Amino acid sequence: MIYKVLYQELPEEVPVRERTKSVYVEAxxxxxxxxxxxxxQYNIEYIHExxxxxxxxxxxxxxxxLENV
Known part of the structure; x- marks a missing residue:
């Protein structure tokens, strides 16, 4: 499966839509x-299959x- 992960780069950062980034991971x-x-150390907001x-x-x-992790 491929998952789309929405995250903030800094773990202590409060999620703000304008700074939300995404990465695609196969798992x-x-x-x-x-x-x-x-x-x-991402602050993961949401993982979507x-x-x-x-x-x-x-x-x-x-x-x-697709991210190679």
Missing amino acids: ETIREVRTKLSER LDEAHLEFEKQSGNFE
């Missing part, structure tokens, strides 16, 4: 996504880059 479960990103339609939309947006 089997949400727990595995969190484990893979744990070293980065992408279905086929949403994945195609993300690929066409030009911002899609």
Whole structure:
């Protein structure tokens, strides 16, 4: 599965939409996504499992880059 992770770069930062970033991670479960990103110290807001339609939309947006974690 491919997951879209919305996060803030600084763990102590209060989530603000304008500073929210996203990363795409391939994993089997949400727990595995969190484990893979744990070293980065992100303040994770939301992890969204992408279905086929949403994945195609993300690929066409030009911002899609699968993270190697």
